Amino acid sequence: MSDQQPKNPHDLPDASGIPIGILGGTGDQGKGLARRFALAGHRVTIGSRKADRAQAAADDLIAGDPDAGLRVSGAENPVAAGESDVVIVAVPWEGHKATLESLRDELAGKIVVDCVNPLGFEKGKGAFALPVEEGSAAEQAAAVLPDSRVVAAFHHVSAKLLLDPAVGEMELDVLVLGGDREATDLVQALAGRIPGMRGVYGGRLHNAGQVEAFTANLISMNRRYKAHAGLRITDV
């Protein structure tokens, strides 16, 4: 690109029609993202350790929006990883590294979107960021998956709002981090497929740790303000 004009950062690819796999899609965050992407017309495969649990989550989403024609199915994680070009990682932090290590072959060449927040909770202290040897969950994913295109995104999305049928629009910007411009552009475009959401480039993976950790601040705000706090970026 060196002798071309810099690419307009607001010029994003068409992400409609891209099938999405969601590892850990039976948890609230993964299931909520599955619901919103299915409502936006995407084919979604919910992954889980057990195929029947994944299918039950998919059936639950279809039953919740019976007239929407949602294309959601459930499968074991390796199947969900293998059949989608974009795979969202929404597993619990405790199982993050082992799950990704076990799926290295299936995830090779794919865009892997990590939305995991390594947080601890203590009574009287609330939520706080856990130390991560690699710097962040996203950098751990990149270390474990050298043949995948790892992007970090969707950290701050309230699972409760994603799953709430009364919430038509998600009022927040999704920060998208990574060093692979084509991959971050596509994930920004995917975020923009969900009404109200906007995907904003947020830096490279070495700056993902604070974005993950910031979820603890949002939890503090939610408690203080009885809210579902989200971020908007101004002047962008």
Next chain:
Amino acid sequence: MSDQQPKNPHDLPDASGIPIGILGGTGDQGKGLARRFALAGHRVTIGSRKADRAQAAADDLIAGDPDAGLRVSGAENPVAAGESDVVIVAVPWEGHKATLESLRDELAGKIVVDCVNPLGFEKGKGAFALPVEEGSAAEQAAAVLPDSRVVAAFHHVSAKLLLDPAVGEMELDVLVLGGDREATDLVQALAGRIPGMRGVYGGRLHNAGQVEAFTANLISMNRRYKAHAGLRITDV
């Protein structure tokens, strides 16, 4: 408070008329905050290692808004710290610990507002968060100043916008962190004195590190979007 109603988090004290000291007020961030607080009617003392440099910064601000009747003066840091009830710490990270240690007596009993971002820069990598032994600049301040009421705030405010005479309103929320409710409420109210700004509670000091580090992400956004990115918190 245990048998009272919880305090409404939007009910903040009147912060007009509170004099403000700014350590490191000759740097762009400190000088910019000095300008905006003086324009909002506060008496501001710019602190610096050298009184004449501090006074030159104050004179510069007064000359920039000659009809505003700004009440800004300059003094050595210990004087600026001693004569104000609220003292903003805007010194470079390199001198942070030593400067605060040297001002422990002057800052005792005061509300100390730390806005320092411990960041590094490398060519090809951009901005990144530096490791801080205490977890964050704000926690370092709290460790060094056991008799002060340390609050973290104003990390994400663009110095360029603060100093730009063409910018009437600062379009962003200021995250205010700390465990002393009276102090964080007052600093939130102070943020709200600057047109366009709003002070939002952002958690306690153990969650300050990611707020400081997030400045690196804003710098990445500014570069990608040719912007002065700021945060707004939704649903609060």
